[in-house]
Amino acid sequence: MSERVVPPAARQRRRPTKQGVVLSAELIVDTALRLIEEHGADALSVRRLGRALGADPSSLYRYFRHTDDLMLAIADELIGRTLRVWRPTGDWRADLRELGLRMHAGALAHPRAAMLSAHRVTGRAHEIQAVEGIIGVLRRAGFPDPEAVRIYHAFVDQALAFGALDSAGTALPRAAREAEAEVWRDTYAHLPADTHPHIAATARHLVASMRSSSYPAALDLLLTAAQTRLDHLRAGTDG
Incomplete structure (x- = not known):
């Protein structure tokens, strides 16, 4: 991904992708996590993610500015999964x-x-x-x-x-x-x-x-x- 910013209000896609799913930041992060475990860091490309999601790669810019933005979201999701089951x-x-x-x-x-x-x-x-x-x-x-x-x-x-x-x-x-x-x-x-x-x-x-x-x-x-x-x-x- 490159440095291309889409205003937050324009980021949500309501039309289903070719695979019949509606894109969301959560779906993209979950898919990226799965691909990383299968392919390593090479999974973080708009082409590979778009193919896995059945979506036009450019649609990912509605949610993440670039691959590092997505990587930070993945890191934060891993933290969140731990916190969901921790009760002091x-x-x-x-x-x-x-x-x-x-x-x-x-x-x-x-x-x-x-x-x-x-x-x-x-x-x-x-x-x-x-x-x-x-x-x-x-x-x-x-x-x-x-x-x-x-x-x-x-x-x-x-x-x-x-x-x-x-x-x-x-x-x-x-x-x-x-x-x-x-x-x-x-x-x-x-x-x-x-x-x-x-x-x-x-x-x-x-x-x-x-x-x-x-x-x-x-x-x-x-x-x-x-x-x-x-x-x-x-x-x-x-x-």
């Missing part, structure tokens, strides 16, 4: 743990889209809702504003980074994933103790652990550190 309970640590795990699962459900969008800032409704919600959880827990922002930043970046990292692994062909898992079993598990004593001592744990994501453990470490920080603040110490 008042237990800040449990609430953030649940949200982090849902963010990670959402990335793995759309791995190629997650890799393309994890680093983007959308400034759109769902992202704004997420920022407001997470900072609200932290402020209500008793974190001072600077600490709330610091922990928010670390929490979100950690979730997005692990989502992108693990999505990249998920997007690999199955044979490649299996070959990498075998490296831990066939190489690391057989390194001699006289040359690699620490690997040899922990080999069985490495083989068992390295096949799965470390995000749950990393998330727990972050939340434990945040709890410790909050305890220090409540006690009037700074450590």
